[in-house]
Amino acid sequence: xxxxxxxxxxxxxxxxxxxxxxxxxxxxxxxxxxxxxxxxxxxxxxxxxxxxxxxxxxxxxxxxxxxxxxxxxxxxxxxxxxxxxxxxxxxxxxxxxxxxxxxxxxxxxxxxxxxxxxxxxxxxxxxxxxxxxxxxxxxxxxxxxxxxxxxxxxxxxxxxxxxxxxxxxxxxxxxxxxxxxxxxxxxxxxxxxxxxxxxxxxxxxxxxxxxxxxxxxxxxxxxxxxxxxxxxxxxxxxxxxxxxxxxxxxxxxxxxxxxxxxxxxxxxxxxxxxxxxxxxxxxxxxxxxxxxxxxxxxxxxxxxxxxxxxxxxxxxxxxxxxxxxxxxxxxxxxxxxxxxxxxxxxxxxxxxxxxxxxxxxxxxxxxxxxxxxxxxx
Amino acid sequence: xxxxxxxxxxxxxxxxxxxxxxxxxxxxxxxxxxxxxxxxxxxxxxxxxxxxxxxxxxxxxxxxxxxxxxxxxxxxxxxxxxxxxxxxxxxxxxxxxxxxxxxxxxxxxxxxxxxxxxxxxxxxxxxxxxxxxxxxxxxxxxxxxxxxxxxxxxxxxxxxxxxxxxxxxxxxxxxxxxxxxxxxxxxxxxxxxxxxxxxxxxxxxxxxxxxxxxxxxxxxxxxxxxxxxxxxxxxxxxxxxxxxxxxxxxxxxxxxxxxxxxxxxxxxxxxxxxxxxxxxxxxxxxxxxxxxxxxxxxxxxxxxxxxxxxxxxxxxxxxxxxxxxxxxxxxxxxxxxxxxxxxxxxxxxxxxxxxxxxxxxxxxxxxxxxxxxxxxx
Numbered sequence: 001x002x003x004x005x006x007x008x009x010x011x012x013x014x015x016x017x018x019x020x021x022x023x024x025x026x027x028x029x030x031x032x033x034x035x036x037x038x039x040x041x042x043x044x045x046x047x048x049x050x051x052x053x054x055x056x057x058x059x060x061x062x063x064x065x066x067x068x069x070x071x072x073x074x075x076x077x078x079x080x081x082x083x084x085x086x087x088x089x090x091x092x093x094x095x096x097x098x099x100x101x102x103x104x105x106x107x108x109x110x111x112x113x114x115x116x117x118x119x120x121x122x123x124x125x126x127x128x129x130x131x132x133x134x135x136x137x138x139x140x141x142x143x144x145x146x147x148x149x150x151x152x153x154x155x156x157x158x159x160x161x162x163x164x165x166x167x168x169x170x171x172x173x174x175x176x177x178x179x180x181x182x183x184x185x186x187x188x189x190x191x192x193x194x195x196x197x198x199x200x201x202x203x204x205x206x207x208x209x210x211x212x213x214x215x216x217x218x219x220x221x222x223x224x225x226x227x228x229x230x231x232x233x234x235x236x237x238x239x240x241x242x243x244x245x246x247x248x249x250x251x252x253x254x255x256x257x258x259x260x261x262x263x264x265x266x267x268x269x270x271x272x273x274x275x276x277x278x279x280x281x282x283x284x285x286x287x288x289x290x291x292x293x294x295x296x297x298x299x300x301x302x303x304x305x306x307x308x309x310x311x312x313x314x315x316x317x318x319x320x321x322x323x324x325x326x327x328x329x330x331x332x333x334x335x336x337x338x339x340x341x342x343x344x345x346x347x348x349x350x351x352x353x354x355x356x357x358x359x360x361x362x363x364x365x366x367x368x369x370x371x372x373x374x375x376x377x
Numbered sequence: 378x379x380x381x382x383x384x385x386x387x388x389x390x391x392x393x394x395x396x397x398x399x400x401x402x403x404x405x406x407x408x409x410x411x412x413x414x415x416x417x418x419x420x421x422x423x424x425x426x427x428x429x430x431x432x433x434x435x436x437x438x439x440x441x442x443x444x445x446x447x448x449x450x451x452x453x454x455x456x457x458x459x460x461x462x463x464x465x466x467x468x469x470x471x472x473x474x475x476x477x478x479x480x481x482x483x484x485x486x487x488x489x490x491x492x493x494x495x496x497x498x499x500x501x502x503x504x505x506x507x508x509x510x511x512x513x514x515x516x517x518x519x520x521x522x523x524x525x526x527x528x529x530x531x532x533x534x535x536x537x538x539x540x541x542x543x544x545x546x547x548x549x550x551x552x553x554x555x556x557x558x559x560x561x562x563x564x565x566x567x568x569x570x571x572x573x574x575x576x577x578x579x580x581x582x583x584x585x586x587x588x589x590x591x592x593x594x595x596x597x598x599x600x601x602x603x604x605x606x607x608x609x610x611x612x613x614x615x616x617x618x619x620x621x622x623x624x625x626x627x628x629x630x631x632x633x634x635x636x637x638x639x640x641x642x643x644x645x646x647x648x649x650x651x652x653x654x655x656x657x658x659x660x661x662x663x664x665x666x667x668x669x670x671x672x673x674x675x676x677x678x679x680x681x682x683x684x685x686x687x688x689x690x691x692x693x694x695x696x697x698x699x700x701x702x703x704x705x706x707x708x709x710x711x712x713x714x715x716x717x718x719x720x721x722x723x724x725x726x727x728x729x730x731x732x733x734x735x736x737x738x739x740x741x742x743x744x745x746x747x748x749x750x751x752x753x754x
Contacts (some may be wrong), residue, residue: 001439001653001654002439002441002565002567002568003435003436003439003440003441003567004436005436005649005652005653006429006432006433006436006649007649008429008432008433008646008649009646010406010410010642010643010646011410011413011426011429011639011642011643012413013413013414013415013416013420013422013423013426013639014414014416014420014422015414016414016415016416016417016420018415018416018417020417022632023415023417023418023632023635025415026414026415026636029387031411031412031413031414031415031636032412033387033388034408034411034412034636035408035409035411035412036388036389036390036408037390037391037392037393037403037408038390038393038395038400038402038403038408038579038585038586039390039391039393039395039714040393040395040397040400040714041400041586043390043391043393043708043714044708045390045391046390049388049390052383052385052388055383055385056383056385058380059380059381059382059383062378062379062380063380064379064380072450072451072454072587073449073450073454073612074449074631074632074633074634075631075632076611076612076630076631076632077449077450077454077612077631079612080610080611080612084610104611107611108611110607111607111608111609111610111611112609188379190379190380191379200632202415202632202635208415208634208635208636208637209418209632209633209634209635210449210587210632210633210634210635210636210637230487230488231488232488232489232609232610233457233461233488233609233610234453234457234481234484234485234488235450235453235454235456235457252719253453254451254452254453254454255399255400255451255452255453255577255579255586255587256451256586256587257451257585257586257587257634257637258400258579258585258586258587259403259408259411259585259587259637259640260585260587260634260636260637262388262390263636265387265388266387266388269385269386269387269388272382272383272384272385275382276378276382277378331420331421337416337417337420342629
């Protein structure tokens with residue numbers, strides 16, 4: 001044996017309070033579900049559970065879309081699943097960029113041989129519908145429109161209903177990133193006319209990271225069926241994945257992540273028990289509590305009030321504070337994780353998440369008190 | 378709200394004994410690890426755990442490859458990660474096909490715009506090195522060579538050392554599927570000269586499905602660095618993934634599946650505690666016990682003796698037996714899952730897995746006794 005046996009003990013993670021941009025705190029019920037005995041991915045009981053996951057996801061997304069299921073990978077793979085199936089080489093896609101995740105959409109379009117028409121807004125601003133109108137007017141041959149509902153890198157919420165209506169008027173299908181919005185603020189796929197949406201398990205659903213709920217409208221499915229070139233990804237080809245996730249006869253495609261899906265099922269059951277409206281209200285109320293506390297500390301929000309995400313609060317780091325050192329102290333002295341800035345906002349902001357199970361009054365007062373200790377010394 | 382709240386209770390899976398082609402039984406220590414409290418994917422304690430996972434995987438793969446880590450998705454995504462990074466449009470790839478997973482490799486090559494030169498062997502046979510020699514002689518412009526070490530669809534083990542040596546002599550890099558072999562039979566990446574390998578978490582490692590350990594040699598990394606066209610997949614682009622999995626400064630790429638990685642860490646710690654040689658010996662001994670029991674029942678193996686995988690035993694379904702009904706009885710009366718045939722072997726064979734934690738004498742006698750009850754009675 002060339003490589004010797006390493007002597008590494010079991011990993012015992014510390015207990016944190018997760019108030020960053022995700023993962024959020026995973027509730028004990030979901031952790032317990034993750035540890036239930038593994039069954040086979042074609043076990044009849046597991047197939048029945050998959051059907052329940054689809055039903056629960058349709059409720060969370062507020063859609064009747066048959067093609068609604070969790071991709072076996074993180075949110076960025078869910079994003080890619082939407083783009084790799086819908087974008088054909090040569091397609092023109094209008095993409096709104098007001099943060100990191102809009103940029104990532106542009107990357108997806110370009111790597112797939114599409115042309116990205118970029119509608120740019122400042123980081124921290126919502127997408128400006130007037131700019132989208134102008135982009136469609138200048139590019140009438142656009143097939144697809146993509147935007148981020150809740151920009152995790154800034155905390156800005158865009159007006160999905162208005163944006164999707166513009167795209168529909170111009171004959172384009174809409175792809176929406178709702179990684180951070182699903183479960184925290186209204187996400188109404190059918191009412192808004194969203195054709196493809198992807199989310200993540202680890203934000204307002206409070207499951208462990210690693211699964212990406214997606215949903216596709218009938219028009220999106222028709223577009224995928226009409227493709228002239230094969231989907232470049234075997235793993236993400238919806239024509240193949242569907243044999244496993246729907247229909248009468250479930251055929252093997254890949255081995256589903258069994259225990260993580262137990263966790264997602266439980267987190268969706270918890271969301272349904274609470275009810276969407278109650279969950280949205282809770283996120284809003286705890287956001288207002290947090291806002292009062294942060295403003296009392298003299299902190300200022302990055303995003304204007306009417307576009308603020310209740311589940312992700314970006315504030316400017318006060319002058320004279322070493323932001324990384326402050327986050328380290330929060331983590332090491334109080335066990336509280338908050339997020340750093342990304343991209344254009346790196347080093348300039350903190351991102352405080354109150355997502356899913358993390359959105360509780362106890363966490364608000366803990367966060368404000370710990371920040372106070374760190375800022376005031 | 379258009380979609381009403383579903384009333385779905387928590388999911389309580391039955392307790393099974395998993396003796397199919399994977400997932401295998403997940404030991405209590407791994408299930409317990411899955412349920413530990415979630416930390417952030419950039420938490421210093423989590424980054425340290427990721428380094429341990431890489432060290433433990435290098436031991437399992439017997440490699441010094443720096444680029445060794447688990448892809449955040451199932452084994453088929455690990456497969457795609459190897460092909461999407463190494464295959465450029467127009468590349469010629471010799472692919473050995475002796476079962477389902479070799480065919481899937483061909484699909485990958487074609488969707489990426491490569492040319493697949495297929496070396497075919499009958500299902501149940503190992504790859505014939507003489508045919509590989511002939512394929513290289515006829516295609517001296519071949520850049521890559523790909524084969525499946527342990528064909529999960531048939532139970533055949535191929536001679537990886539001999540095959541990789543042929544490719545090296547002809548100047549091609551070797552991609553090896555070791556989804557089912559890793560941890561069950563010797564997998565010696567460095568000694569054999571394998572340039573890219575992928576495996577799965579749910580076979581002989583006995584973790585929950587959903588992660589795919591991969592490893593790339595320096596030559597493979599050099600080839601990836603020298604690409605002229607961008608990797609078509611943003612999510613799988615190793616140039617980007619690496620910023621998160623290695624180097625001094627760990628930068629965000631995607632949110633890692635935190636709890637599943639706790640599980641993989643624990644399963645690799647268990648493997649290191651037992652030691653690779655002991656694990657291989659155990660798989661071999663339980664295979665011999667199973668063979669004696671199955672042959673006593675009059676069952677015949679699909680694969681010839683010197684190419685049989687100890688961890689995956691394919692046997693012909695005896696005449697007059699309804700194979701699907703027999704599997705249902707095994708599952709419903711005894712809680713035992715065994716696998717059906719795939720592709721060319723569908724309806725004709727059973728696949729009995731003794732992988733990882735499932736490879737125990739108690740499971741051998743349970744399986745043989747339950748099969749006896751179902752076949753004879």
